[in-house]
Amino acid sequence: MEGLLKLSTLVIVCMLMSAPMAAEAAVSCGTVASNLGQCINYLTRGGFVPRGCCSGVQRLRSMTRTTRDRQQACRCIQGAARALGSRLNPGRAARLPGACRVRISYPISARTNCNNIR
Numbered sequence: 001m002e003g004l005l006k007l008s009t010l011v012i013v014c015m016l017m018s019a020p021m022a023a024e025a026a027v028s029c030g031t032v033a034s035n036l037g038q039c040i041n042y043l044t045r046g047g048f049v050p051r052g053c054c055s056g057v058q059r060l061r062s063m064t065r066t067t068r069d070r071q072q073a074c075r076c077i078q079g080a081a082r083a084l085g086s087r088l089n090p091g092r093a094a095r096l097p098g099a100c101r102v103r104i105s106y107p108i109s110a111r112t113n114c115n116n117i118r
Contacts, residue, residue, distance in 0.1 A: 054100035074114035
């Protein structure tokens with residue numbers, strides 16, 4: 001019971017701490033990660049693009065309607081790319097929206113300036 005209380009307290013604290021960020025952008029890095037999670041094998045190993053990956057790319061595009069949301073998604077993608085490091089194939093990452101037949105308004109690249117995305 002004590003463990004459950006600690007866990008619920010931790011969840012509430014995390015929610016309170018993330019609340020100001022949620023007011024700034026509707027898209028969180030957790031949302032980006034959950035939508036693009038099925039793309040990791042393709043981005044690191046190649047092969048075919050899984051249907052779930054493309055569904056996630058489409059959902060993410062649909063959720064990023066404002067400039068602030070697009071900028072936040074860009075930052076999250078760049079953070080995930082840094083975490084993958086040399087395992088990430090930059091060419092596959094750049095081609096992912098096209099492979100999924102989804103148009104996005106900015107290139108997926110480590111060099112993209114997320115602040116310039118409109």
